[in-house]
Amino acid sequence: MTPEEIKNKIQTALPGTALKWVRDTLLIENPQDLPKVANFLKTSEEFRFDYLSSVTGADYLQYLEAVYHLYSMEKKTGPFVLRARVGRDQARIPSLVPLYRGAEYQEREAYDTYGIIFENHPDLRRIFMWEGFEGFPMRKDYVQEDSEILEASDIEWLEKHQVQVPEGMKKRAEELKKQGRRAVAERPGQPEPQ
Amino acid sequence: MAFTENLSSVDGGLKSELGKKGIVVATLNELYNWGRRSSIWPMQFGLACCAIEMIATACARYDIARFGAELFRPSPRQSDLMIVAGTVTKKMAPQVVRLYNQMAEPKYVITMGACSIAGGPFIDGYNVLRGIDRYIPIDVHLPGCPPRPEALLYGLMELQRKIDGQTIEKTEWYQKGLKREYPVPECGPHGLIPKFNPEVWAPREVDHRKERYGEPVLIGKKDKAPNLDAPVAARPAATSASSASQPSAS
Numbered sequence: 001m002t003p004e005e006i007k008n009k010i011q012t013a014l015p016g017t018a019l020k021w022v023r024d025t026l027l028i029e030n031p032q033d034l035p036k037v038a039n040f041l042k043t044s045e046e047f048r049f050d051y052l053s054s055v056t057g058a059d060y061l062q063y064l065e066a067v068y069h070l071y072s073m074e075k076k077t078g079p080f081v082l083r084a085r086v087g088r089d090q091a092r093i094p095s096l097v098p099l100y101r102g103a104e105y106q107e108r109e110a111y112d113t114y115g116i117i118f119e120n121h122p123d124l125r126r127i128f129m130w131e132g133f134e135g136f137p138m139r140k141d142y143v144q145e146d147s148e149i150l151e152a153s154d155i156e157w158l159e160k161h162q163v164q165v166p167e168g169m170k171k172r173a174e175e176l177k178k179q180g181r182r183a184v185a186e187r188p189g190q191p192e193p194q
Numbered sequence: 195m196a197f198t199e200n201l202s203s204v205d206g207g208l209k210s211e212l213g214k215k216g217i218v219v220a221t222l223n224e225l226y227n228w229g230r231r232s233s234i235w236p237m238q239f240g241l242a243c244c245a246i247e248m249i250a251t252a253c254a255r256y257d258i259a260r261f262g263a264e265l266f267r268p269s270p271r272q273s274d275l276m277i278v279a280g281t282v283t284k285k286m287a288p289q290v291v292r293l294y295n296q297m298a299e300p301k302y303v304i305t306m307g308a309c310s311i312a313g314g315p316f317i318d319g320y321n322v323l324r325g326i327d328r329y330i331p332i333d334v335h336l337p338g339c340p341p342r343p344e345a346l347l348y349g350l351m352e353l354q355r356k357i358d359g360q361t362i363e364k365t366e367w368y369q370k371g372l373k374r375e376y377p378v379p380e381c382g383p384h385g386l387i388p389k390f391n392p393e394v395w396a397p398r399e400v401d402h403r404k405e406r407y408g409e410p411v412l413i414g415k416k417d418k419a420p421n422l423d424a425p426v427a428a429r430p431a432a433t434s435a436s437s438a439s440q441p442s443a444s
Binding site: 022023059060061062128129130132133134135137140141142143144145147148149150151153154155157158161163164165166169182185186187188189190 | 318324381385387388392397409411413414418
């Protein structure tokens with residue numbers, strides 16, 4: 001089957017879904033259509049994509065993406081790749097857990113690192129980072145803390161635990177607090193143009 | 195690593211001569227250290243790929259039992275040595291410090307591999323602790339990625355030399371005021387609180403890595419992303435290799 005044929009098959013079965021081929025992968029223009037399309041691919045006789053191998057998050061600056069790799073155990077075909085694009089601020093994609101149980105942890109991982117919210121997910125919590133962690137560390141605008149400089153909260157904690165803190169470190173933390181800044185890693189994010 | 199020579203009152207030559215006749219001369223200190231260094235029980239505790247090498251060291255080919263350290267204890271209360279074998283993530287670091295606190299004196303720590311020494315290849319990761327020596331004191335730093343079993347055995351032998359240098363009168367765990375429990379860090383909103391324990395560790399004054407290599411890993415904000423909608427560039431023609439060889443042939 002050529003890509004165009006596949007696209008036409010899905011669109012005739014599910015009228016009104018906007019699809020587009022992007023580099024051998026099928027982009028679903030409206031992420032709300034994703035469960036419909038996945039359900040069709042899973043149940044239709046021609047495709048039978050019964051195994052969801054991976055759910056990936058990706059950050060393309062203007063938008064976030066979730067990428068799904070589908071395989072068919074029955075027909076021994078795959079991978080068939082679906083993409084769903086969402087804006088950075090309202091990153092909400094319907095969950096595929098009702099269709100593929102194996103998506104549960106992978107969607108939690110994409111939520112943990114990219115902040116994509118999967119609607120109807122049974123248990124959407126952080127999975128790698130701990131509860132209370134702020135921010136989504138794999139996004140391109142995430143800034144890491146500078147782990148060499150103590151902050152006011154560290155000094156407070158250390159003094160609560162009767163640890164002697166050198167004066168220089170205390171002074172630096174106070175300065176940061178006065179400026180209302182965090183100690184972040186001020187390191188380049190891009191290679192310098194040569 | 196600082197260790198002092200074992201100052202025995204009987205000189206070595208006489209001792210070995212007497213040994214040939216079947217007479218053993220030893221100080222209490224020697225017996226004490228001989229017993230301790232020949233029965234270092236490590237904690238059964240592995241964090242990443244270095245643990246595989248640790249397992250190999252314990253198996254028949256390398257046989258850590260030759261050094262009396264074959265009894266891997268599943269409880270910190272019964273173990274003398276903690277081998278921090280593998281990457282310490284920020285989520286795991288509090289547990290490592292807690293296990294260290296629960297060990298009975300005398301206790302020793304070997305950091306095995308680049309990760310547990312300084313973060314290793316993951317040093318710039320948001321989730322990896324840059325060395326467990328930020329929270330607990332270390333006896334032997336064992337570099338490698340991962341170290342081979344021979345290296346771990348060498349690290350163990352270095353630790354045995356350190357134990358040999360300690361004297362029963364001056365061992366710190368019989369002294370008053372020994373503080374070898376360290377506060378367990380907590381997981382905060384951006385990383386661990388505190389970032390390090392200044393009683394144990396302080397940041398380097400000169401960043402040699404930066405001097406030598408510049409900024410090899412880029413961890414700041416990124417403002418470039420591939421454009422998926424652009425047409426894929428055509429692959430270079432498969433004949434380029436044959437066309438390159440043609441001029442030389444002609």
